[in-house]
Amino acid sequence: MKFSGLIFANLFRKKIRLLLTIGSFAVALFLFAFLAVVRNAFNRGADVAGADRLVVIDRVSIINLIPLKYRDQILQIPGVKCITHNNWFGGVYQDEKNFFPQFVIDPENQRQVFPELKVPDDQWNAFLKDREGAIAGARTAERFHWKIGDRIPIKTTLYGGGSWEFNLDGIYHGERPENDETQFWFQWDYFEERIPQVVKGQIGWYVLRVNSPDDSVRVAKAIDEKFANSPNETKTETESAFAAGWVKQFGNIQFLIMTIGTVVFFTLLLVTGNTMAISVRERTSELAVLKAIGFSGRAVLFFVLAESLVIAIVGGLLGLGLALLAVPALANALNGMLPQLVLEPSILVLGLVAALLVGIASGILPGLSAMHMRVVNALRRV
């Protein structure tokens, strides 16, 4: 394009200012991507929740256990397709910092309830036959360099404490990148055998699938009514509502992230808008000369907008590129403390669009001012 020389020459007029402005965009877009990743990570449970899955917990708190005997009663409710139960184990591998979620599972039904978490049949069959067997998510196995056949000790302070040892019989993978691949599953029978008498026959929560998502409300109501006025009243809700409730325990993450994001972009807009305004004001006479020799007001507006857009695109790509590099490293550094951190393409696209909008917004006022500038007045100021 024949005007590119003029645009780029003007861009590089003040190199430090250019670098700082691009840097502002890069930092803002990096923050945007990072906040979006964290926000998505917190909402991941709700996003990947099965529309036909319900979670049954103790009405008072999830930390209260509920009887295993509820299982058969729940299965009798019309519309319930299959059910599994889980317990939180709360252990660590070798060191306190090696945290990841371990769940006691009901091996007979786990795969029916969570079909998106895939375990090869031969590995699953080996797991079923092995009382001390375990299945690990691919990310956790990769994190600790586990391979099938490894003996894995897990220390816990719950259920009488001590170190429990497992044989790694299989590794599961999520059907979608968003699926949680950090869990560690082991058998209910092995767990039941070792826990103190007082908690035997007690599970943490049930997860069940209904025949149709349309049945969810009715089935949830039926379950809670069935156990109303019992020593262990239940609270049944869809998996997505359960996940959303879980996130709420951390405070209003969504609001916090939106607020920070808005402040970041508003500040960026002020910084870049001010920079463009100064840049245009410094060049008043030059822009007037361009108009005098025949460049239209629209051409001058185009030059100013093109400059701010180039800054926005370069800064935006830089920030998003940094985020692409940093997010996986951060995910590893956090050691699974946060749900899976994934920088999805939609975040990159949204970030770039946001950068472009800020670029346009910051250039439009100085550009319009240059467009409508009267050449005679501008030249008189020289």
Add this chain to the structure above:
Amino acid sequence: MIRVDGNGNSSSLIKVRGLNKTYSRGGETIQVLQGLNLDADKGDFVAFMGPSGSGKTTLLNLLGGLDVPSAGSITVDGDEITHMSGSKLTEWRARHVGFIFQMYNLIPVLTAYQNVELPLLLTKLSKADRRKHVETALSVVGLADRMSHYPRQLSGGQEQRVTIARAIVSDPTFLLCDEPTGDLDRKSADEIMALIEELVGKYGKTVLMVTHDPLIAARAHTTLHLEKGVLVEGKSSRQSVLTGGAA
């Protein structure tokens, strides 16, 4: 032949009739130009002189289509510019007017070559053709060997030569010079004036120039004096000037 009596013939390149320009400042109306007439032919070299505030630069701005008159008409090469829309006027300026400013007004981040090329970016010329035109223009002003120099690497006189090259590169109908030597020492001023004389004498350019300097004005074919917006007298080294008009 320069006429200021409003009776020029129809073949005049530039025809100004009854030109008025008023400004409002603090509620007061200031009459800058009052019923000014002017006829200039192709190849004329006119200097406008007068004290500050007499309307010299205003006249130049009006002739260059940078400003619009309060009344009267300006016709250049058959085009009446006074009623053109802003965008038409912009296009007209690109085709017909070459500007030379006192402060050069080059783009500091562009080389001499790029500065001179600017008016050609508005044409449909190919890159190769633009290059030919720019090289020719820079040769005419004697700066063929300074093409890749930035304005800061040039002397004041050389900068003004680049401005002149930029003004002539698109072969405009006429050149408007606003104090072209006002920021130069005498030697450089002489060189610039010699160049402008060459443009008129050798290339047949029409030049309208504003200056405060009688020595510079004396280099023009004709000197017209503006006083409070009125052309009051005329002197010519080549022919008599017919004065009168509304003034």
